[in-house]
Amino acid sequence: MLDYAFLKVIWWALVGVLLIGFAIMDGHDMGVGTLLPFLGKDDTDRRVMINTVAPHWDGNQVWFITAGGAVFAAWPMVYATAFSGMYWALLLVLFALFFRPVGFEYRSKLPHPAWRKGWDWGLFAGSAVPALVFGVAFGNLLQGLPFSLDESLRSSYSGSFWALLNPFALLAGVVSLSLLCMQGASFLAHRTEGELQQRAIRATRAAGVVMLIAFSLAGMWVTRLDGFVLNAIPDVHTTLNPLMKEVSRAPGGWLSNFNNLPFLWIIPLLAYTGAGLALACVGRGYTLAAFVGSSVACAGVILTAGVALFPFVLPSSIQPGASLTLWDACSSQLTLNVMLWVALIFTPIVLAYTGWAYRVMAGKVTRDYIAANDKQLY
């Protein structure tokens, strides 16, 4: 069996990989859904947009489901505390996501304009609401969540849903929403043509600029936030529970990892470089490069937040010592070990057939294609 501390760090990285995979894959179809009412000027336009992601949205959504499952398996306390604490935020995401499978599948099954328009807004909500809430959630993580643990490790949450919507968290929400819009718009630019493509190019630029501004503002704000500092913890190679450590708070504490290891500044730089690449390429015919750039920006943004928090996963604002870290909120050595092998075997297989599916369905989706396959398409 692999070393426990190593497994703990590896699983932090794997959850990061799943979140990045989610942002890149589900992110682009959520971006398309968010832009649907705004870029699609008529029903055919909107069907073109929907059908760029029609064969893939369901597979992409599994990144979200699997990330949830992986957090459950690798960090049970995080899964339990975050989801029960942010109860209404999570239900809001769930209820919004309900619109997606039915929206995609049912929308074009009936010709009535009201029916189709209704589902278009459903797809918008199903895409924009989760995209926004994920950022809001990260914004709250950086401020700590008001939860406590009793001696039996039962968590209680003393905040409200509305308290999650504070200015810093909403700014983080703007980052995630604009990030996924850029992701969706650059994908559309790659997979459509004509006027719709031009609109997608403009949307990529607008979303990219908003994202860069919001990300920069959030970065400056973080220097003033009270970060969390791990003062003492027993040997991380052993089995720990979250009540065994000492934690304090310090202004700018979230920058300590970057200051201690300056090469980590590459990570936020990645977000800027990726977005810059997307902005530079999208209008010059290099749409695939723009999509790759946008995907790099997704990775850069998520990793920036993750590295700032490291080793914290779920800091507690009211009982800092009960904050959940990757050292003491994780599963047993055996579970992490078994699940690592499962991930090592199946992730490449998943990536292989996902890549194959995109290759099979590659090429522009056109208005003629929609007209010729009226019955078969979404």
Added chain:
Amino acid sequence: MINETVVDLSRLQFAATALYHFLFVPLTLGLSWLLVVMEATYVISGKEIYKDMTRFWGKLYGINFALGVTTGITMEFQFGTNWAYYSHYVGDIFGAPLAIEGLMAFFLESTMVGLFFFGWQRLSRPGHLMVTALMALGTNLSAVLILIANGWMQNPVGSAFNPVTLRMELTDFAALVLNPVAQSKFVHTVSAGYVTGALFVLGISSWYLLRGIHVEFARRSFRVAAAFGLAGIASTLVLGDESGYSVGEAQRSKLAAIEAMWDTEPAPAGFNLIAFPNEAREANDFEIHIPYLLGLIATRSTTEVIPGIKEIRQHNRARIESGIEAVRALEIIRKQPGNAEAQARFKAHEADLGFGLLVKKYVSNLDQVSPEIITQAARDSVPRVAPLFWGFRVMVGAGLLILALMLTAFWHSLRGSFWHKPWLLRWALYSIPLPWIAIEAGWFVAEYGRQPWTVYGVLPTHLSASSLSEASLWGSIAGFVGFYSLLLVAEMYLMFKYARLGPSVLHGKTA
């Protein structure tokens, strides 16, 4: 102390969302293999009609699949939102199959379903058939992993309590995967899904035949469905859950409640065909009793004794008393991790730890435990009898009706004369709801029968729920039920509309 109303509402919400989800899953399980059979026939024979069959039934599959996905997302996250202590306490074990499901099964199914619908022009014939088969495989793998997770709740193997992390942890992954309860549940559940898919196709085809439309299409669909359905129902009944009842204590107390068997009988025990159970008297007010039958079915032996409810409760009483010792010792260990006496006492009573937790429903401080509370906790340890007794009979009754239909349909499809028999066609049409009745009743028996535990003998239900407010739960229940019901209306509308249109929808104009 835990708020009882919150626990009850959490259970209600879980039951409602799971039962909704389970309206769609079985049809997906069954139809996916029927699509494989139809498409394989197309690829081998080259007859276009089998392609039309695959595409038309595939359309109905898609309408159903969308709601399966929608209601399925809830299931993945609801353990965290509403069963937080459960998630903490057993996530080390229970989370693993859920994560593996995502990675191994759900990715496969969801990626292939997109190519199934949109890949007809882009893939070769064998290539598309492979996609359909992988989609069906993914669906079924998903069921395997979910039932491994569920099987562990019924019969928790391969795990132990860790006093440092205060939770259950995995000790043997192979035992978790090879849990015999999970295996019998898997066979039973997917077979029931195959029956659902078959009866769906059989019933709708019968409707076309009754009206004399799409006759060639419907005859072929009927034949495929009759054969598939007969195999499915035979497997559901013969290789059913019954074999699992002899394994593990949870299944034994479930069995006793299902059969309203209060007293232990000499082997082989008799079977109550009808009974009116009386909880207060711990006896049946009325029963029709068939000697020997139950013992033979449940244990497949003439000598093995099946314990009755009273004996199980008596046995559990001793385990509760021992478990209280374990809980007390654990409380000391939490404060003084090095206390050797407490550690020795904990080791001695560890196996009964979960039983000790049962009294936490009534007292938070163990010093207040009285003999009456122990008696009450022991009574709780077997679920209420009447709902299980009748739920089980609804399931089996529906299953036997389906068996009769499938035997008849298969016989007449072999003789090749079924389309002249309106009585058979009507019988098939009006039987469409039967699998759903059986399946929902079966889910109820399996999960209600596990009470008062979320994980049998390990974690009581009342400790498992999240610390939420009643208002939050009322709000979310209203949200789920309202939202799901609206979506269900849209689904049923489209399903009826497309079923009525029939295969002409593939070629004609949009209706």
